[in-house]
Amino acid sequence: MSATYNWTYKAGTMFPLRYDGGPANDYIAESADDVRPSNAIYIALFGNDTTGNGSRQYPLRTIAAAFAAYPGFRNMFIVASGVYREAVNGGMLLVGDGDVVIDGTGLNPYFFTSTGNFCVSYNIRFRGFVFFNTVDYTSSHTNSIFEGVSPGSPGYGNANLLQKSIVLNTTVFFDGGDSGNNIQFNQIINNTFSGSNVVFQNNVYNQQLGVNTCIFYQCNIYFASIPNFIDYCLFYQCNFRFDTSIVNPFPATFYPNVPPGFTQYANIAALQAACNSAYGSSLVFTNCQMTDPLFNNPAIGDYSLAFASPAKNMSYQGTYAGAESIAYPVKVSATETGGSFDFSSIVNLSVTNNSVTLTDPTQNGSIKTKLIVNSSGRQIEKLPIYAYNADRNGQYIDSIADLSATYMNAGDTLDTPVPYLVENGALSYNGNSYQPGERLTTVTGITTFSSVNGGTLREITEAPQRHTIMARFSDGGAIVNAGSALIDGYWYYISAGSVSYNGIVYNTGSSFKAVNTTPFSGTGTVIIALGTEAFQHYEPGIQPTSNNEGDSRLGTIIRGNGDPAYVRGGYNIQEFPINSRFIQLYYIINVNNLKP
Amino acid sequence: MYNIISGDIQYNVLYLVSGTQSVTYNGTIYSEGQTFRGIAGIDTYMPEIGAAVVEVLELAGGAIEYALNQLDRPRFSEKLIFRGMAIEFGINKIDDRDYGETTTLTGSAIELDTVAFSFAITETRL
Numbered sequence: 001m002s003a004t005y006n007w008t009y010k011a012g013t014m015f016p017l018r019y020d021g022g023p024a025n026d027y028i029a030e031s032a033d034d035v036r037p038s039n040a041i042y043i044a045l046f047g048n049d050t051t052g053n054g055s056r057q058y059p060l061r062t063i064a065a066a067f068a069a070y071p072g073f074r075n076m077f078i079v080a081s082g083v084y085r086e087a088v089n090g091g092m093l094l095v096g097d098g099d100v101v102i103d104g105t106g107l108n109p110y111f112f113t114s115t116g117n118f119c120v121s122y123n124i125r126f127r128g129f130v131f132f133n134t135v136d137y138t139s140s141h142t143n144s145i146f147e148g149v150s151p152g153s154p155g156y157g158n159a160n161l162l163q164k165s166i167v168l169n170t171t172v173f174f175d176g177g178d179s180g181n182n183i184q185f186n187q188i189i190n191n192t193f194s195g196s197n198v199v200f201q202n203n204v205y206n207q208q209l210g211v212n213t214c215i216f217y218q219c220n221i222y223f224a225s226i227p228n229f230i231d232y233c234l235f236y237q238c239n240f241r242f243d244t245s246i247v248n249p250f251p252a253t254f255y256p257n258v259p260p261g262f263t264q265y266a267n268i269a270a271l272q273a274a275c276n277s278a279y280g281s282s283l284v285f286t287n288c289q290m291t292d293p294l295f296n297n298p299a300i301g302d303y304s305l306a307f308a309s310p311a312k313n314m315s316y317q318g319t320y321a322g323a324e325s326i327a328y329p330v331k332v333s334a335t336e337t338g339g340s341f342d343f344s345s346i347v348n349l350s351v352t353n354n355s356v357t358l359t360d361p362t363q364n365g366s367i368k369t370k371l372i373v374n375s376s377g378r379q380i381e382k383l384p385i386y387a388y389n390a391d392r393n394g395q396y397i398d399s400i401a402d403l404s405a406t407y408m409n410a411g412d413t414l415d416t417p418v419p420y421l422v423e424n425g426a427l428s429y430n431g432n433s434y435q436p437g438e439r440l441t442t443v444t445g446i447t448t449f450s451s452v453n454g455g456t457l458r459e460i461t462e463a464p465q466r467h468t469i470m471a472r473f474s475d476g477g478a479i480v481n482a483g484s485a486l487i488d489g490y491w492y493y494i495s496a497g498s499v500s501y502n503g504i505v506y507n508t509g510s511s512f513k514a515v516n517t518t519p520f521s522g523t524g525t526v527i528i529a530l531g532t533e534a535f536q537h538y539e540p541g542i543q544p545t546s547n548n549e550g551d552s553r554l555g556t557i558i559r560g561n562g563d564p565a566y567v568r569g570g571y572n573i574q575e576f577p578i579n580s581r582f583i584q585l586y587y588i589i590n591v592n593n594l595k596p
Numbered sequence: 597m598y599n600i601i602s603g604d605i606q607y608n609v610l611y612l613v614s615g616t617q618s619v620t621y622n623g624t625i626y627s628e629g630q631t632f633r634g635i636a637g638i639d640t641y642m643p644e645i646g647a648a649v650v651e652v653l654e655l656a657g658g659a660i661e662y663a664l665n666q667l668d669r670p671r672f673s674e675k676l677i678f679r680g681m682a683i684e685f686g687i688n689k690i691d692d693r694d695y696g697e698t699t700t701l702t703g704s705a706i707e708l709d710t711v712a713f714s715f716a717i718t719e720t721r722l
Contacts, residue, residue, distance in 0.1 A: 169636070300656040330658035340658075356655040357610065357631075372660065381663035386656045469658070543663075583660065589653045 007056050008097045008542055009078050011037055019074040019093055021120045021140020021161050028076075033057040034417065041066045044080035046419075046439055057417065058441065063088050063102070079124070096123035096144075098539060103127040123542075141165050143323075146172070148196070163189040166303055166323045171197040171250050174209060174227070186210070192303045192323040193219050197250040201225050215293045215311055215322035217303075218255040220262055222246075223275070226283040232314045233288045234321050239264055240271060242278030265290070287314070293322060296329035300354050300386040304329065325381050330369055330585060332356055342370045342513065349589070358589055365589045371491045371511040371529050372583040379579035380544055383469055385587065404459035410451035416442040420457040427455030469587060470535035471544065473580035477528035482521055486514040490531045493582065497524030529582040545575040600649045605639040610652040617644035 009015065011030045018025055029037040036042070036054040043066050047059035060066045064086055066077055074093070081098030088094075088102060105128035118140070125145040140161040148170030162174075174188060186209040194217040200209070201224040209227040218237045224246050237255035239262035251259035258264055265271040268290050275283055294309040296302045304327030305311055305320060314321040333339025334352050341351070345368035350359045358365045374380075408414060410427065419441045422434045429440055429449040439460065449457065476493060486492065486501075491513050498507045499522035506512055511529055520526065538544040600611060605621070610633050613619050618627045621641040626632050631652060641649060 296659060297657055302657060302659055304659050304661050325661045325663055327659040327661040330660065332655065332657050354656050355610070357652050361612065361650075361652070367655075369658075374662075378662040381661040383658065383660055385658040387654050577663075585658060585660070587655055587658070589655060 007042070007078070007080070008539075009040070009095060010056060015040075015076055016095055016122045017120070017140075017142055019076070019120070020118050021142065031055070039074065040076045040078055041070045042078050042080070043084075045082040045084070046080075062086055063092075063094070067092055091119035093118060093120040094122070094124055096121075096125075098542070099125070101125045101127060146170055160186050161189075162191055163187070164323050165191050167191065167193045167196050167198075168301075169195045171199065173199045173201055174211075175201050175225070188212070188214060190214065190321065190323060193217065194298065194303065195219065195254050197222060199224060199246070199250070200227050201246060213314060213321040215303075217293060217295070217298070220251050220254060220259060222250070223278070226275070226279045228283075229286065230283065230288060231286045232321055233285070234293050234311050234314065235268075235271070235288065235290045236292050237264075240274065242274060289314070296327055297331060297354070297386075302327075302329060302384070302386050304384070326378075328372055330372075330385075340369050340372070342368050344513070344515070356587075356589070367587050369585045371493065371513070372585070373493065373509070373511065373529075374579065374581050374583060379577040380583075382543055383471065383538055383585065385469055406458070408449075408457040408459075410455075411448055414442045414447045414449070414457070415459070416444050416447060418442050419460040421460050422455055423458060424456045425454035426452040427457070428452055469538050469585060471538050471583060471585050472530065472533040472535045473578055473583055474530050474533050475581045477531060480520075480526045480528060482523070482526075483519045485517045485519060487528075487531065488514050488516055490514050491529040491582070491584070492520075492526050493529040495525045495527055498522055499524040499526055530584055535584075535586045544578050546578060600651055602640045602643070602649075605634045605641060605649075607634050607636045609634045610654045611649050612652045613647060614650050615643075615647040617647035619643045619647050619649055 009028060011028050014024045014027050016024055026039070029039050031037040032055075034053075034055050034057040041054040042056050042059035043054075043061070043063055044059040045061070047061040049061045049065040052058045052060040054060050054066060054070060059080065060069070063077060063079065063084060067088070070077075071092075076093045076095055078095045078097050079100045079102075081096075081100060083101045083103055085103045085105075087104050094102075100123065102124060104126070121141045121144045123143045125147065127147045141163075142161075143164045145166045145168065147168045172193070174186060188209075188211045190213045192215045197220045198216065199222040201222075211227055211230045211233060213232045214234075216233065216235045216238050220239045220241070221235075223240070223242045224244055239251075239255065239258050241262045243261060247261065251257075251262070253259055255264075263274065265274060268285050268288050271290070272285050275285070289310060291310050293311045294306040296304045296306050302324075303322065304324040305322065306329070307326055309320070309326065311321040312326055313319060320326065330340045331338075332341065332351060332354050336343040339351075343351070345366070347367070348359050348363050348365035349356050349367055351367075356365075356367060407423075408420070414420070419439055422436050422438045422440065424436060426433060426435050427449050428434070428451075430443060430446045432440070433452065434440055434455070436455065440457075449455075480486070480492065482499065491511055492501075493511045494506050494508055496508055498505055499520040500506070501512055501520035502515060502518070504512070505522075506524075508524070605611065610631055612631050613626045613628050615628060618625050619641045620626075621632050622635055622638050624632070628647070643649070
């Protein structure tokens with residue numbers, strides 16, 4: 001069958017986490033692509049609640065329909081990339097397969113545990129949701145983002161386990177357990193809180209409410225009760241309040257404002273003294289710091305850590321505090337020298353600080369980064385991109401499906417089962433009518449369609465929303481001697497000494513792109529960093545890997561995991577992490593995205 | 597490029613005014629070709645007849661997030677890689693030996709962007 005969505009989580013691969021949010025220990029049941037696995041349900045924007053069956057090939061369209069059809073305990077709902085504007089009222093196990101936004105703004109959505117249902121998420125961005133834990137089932141969230149629709153908005157959460165997640169513009173509650181009859185280890189590990197009210201309450205049962213390796217950035221932190229411990233955390237520009245009575249509503253203003261009842265402290269010692277005065281000395285801010293975490297670019301939602309971040313080696317559960325790891329920021333600047341991009345590669349784009357937009361909104365645009373140099377001991381964890389886009393999800397800027405060049409007209413014989421896109425007019429297939437822009441998947445035995453108004457079909461040869469970012473990698477090539485002709489368009493890296501090229505002096509560790517064949521001068525050692533390596537597709541949000549049978553680290557062309565021909569995992573297929581020395585990224589803004 | 601109806605303006609999304617008239621958003625009038633960014637809590641705009649609002653596809657930035665690579669060392673040669681160590685002792689049967697002597701060898705290293713590590717080896721000659 002032709003490729004549909006290139007699912008990360010397919011039959012035989014391990015779930016990213018256990019049904020109750022713990023470490024993964026189970027596999028997605030084996031099934032054909034058109035048959036739903038016994039323990040998972042697939043949901044995608046290109047799915048259909050009526051004709052879909054929850055399989056990889058025929059996913060459902062909405063989470064609500066999936067939950068209604070398959071409410072079974074321990075089912076995992078695997079959601080494809082995109083924005084889902086719906087209320088998810090209930091408790092379930094949601095896994096984001098790519099960049100998934102569930103936007104419940106204005107829909108009063110509640111994501112909560114109920115009898116028989118855990119409330120578990122992995123790699124989902126929730127917007128405008130309310131979360132809570134009503135009964136003795138786990139509420140657990142990993143690698144997720146919780147975003148209020150306005151500062152301090154009533155979307156709030158309550159989790160037993162919150163790890164590697166980002167909490168933005170909202171109010172979040174943490175307590176130490178329920179009725180006291182059931183031990184609940186309430187752990188808050190490796191999270192980043194920004195512009196949010198963080199409320200510790202009701203730890204009366206003293207059930208191990210613990211906070212490890214978190215970053216609190218411009219938050220109002222309300223201690224109505226104290227957790228059992230706060231270790232290895234970093235606070236920056238936060239307001240604090242120690243008060244056993246909860247005072248609603250919670251503030252909608254943050255640093256530099258100091259809301260009534262809150263206090264700013266200059267250092268951890270002052271914070272500790274205030275806490276001791278309010279609650280005695282049982283809570284110790286162990287190994288905590290009050291300093292700037294040095295996020296790379298929080299203005300655009302990039303909470304990854306700069307290389308010099310003090311959060312980097314705050315070690316307890318991991319090697320850094322906060323939700324995001326250290327990262328090389330790919331910054332957009334109006335000037336070439338101030339940013340990460342090679343302006344000579346710009347096609348149809350206008351660049352200002354933190355914003356790249358299409359110059360001609362009817363034409364595609366693209367831009368490449370300069371050479372990015374990695375150092376040893378680091379492999380790429382993910383390639384996130386930051387953008388905002390109303391009808392998709394703020395991350396995908398290049399989500400067009402690859403379409404066959406062949407138009408199928410009414411009466412032509414179609415392959416089955418194959419996904420097709422409807423164009424040029426309405427048509428009828430298998431008793432259903434379709435409008436231009438809609439898509440259908442053919443079924444066995446029905447190989448023709450009739451055109452109502454000149455409609456045609458084109459095969460979708462590659463899944464939508466997987467062409468998001470391209471990248472190429474190399475560990476560097478041969479040494480180039482001074483006086484030798486360069487190759488126009490190649491990137492060169494100065495590994496020692498300094499050289500002069502095109503009127504500019506480049507020192508050790510810097511690089512340049514040849515704009516002609518004129519040799520450089522000087523005594524430095526220069527190697528070819530990137531030459532003819534091809535760009536491959538990759539997916540933001542998950543670790544880029546290669547399944548190359550050769551050696552991915554020597555600059556050999558590798559098949560990325562955004563490539564439609566990429567076979568993920570499985571028997572005798574080894575996936576390599578990417579830790580190449582040289583990296584270049586390539587972003588394409590495609591105007592003709594298929595509307596989800 | 598999608599037309600966005602009033603009520604669907606999203607926080608922080610960039611919008612472009614198209615058509616021949618202007619729109620009013622958050623108290624400001626925007627003419628054709630001008631852009632505005634969605635504000636939290638304000639999802640409506642007022643168009644004049646003939647004006648429309650379309651979303652703008654925008655790239656704000658990117659990143660390469662790294663994970664520390666403990667088990668799978670890259671192969672390119674670079675300084676500051678601590679590849680391993682060993683201490684071999686040769687026993688000299690002729691020399692006198694001080695039994696019960698304790699020797700402690702300690703050291704540490706820190707590599708930029710990598711966790712610090714340290715070692716301590718204590719040997720007691722029996």
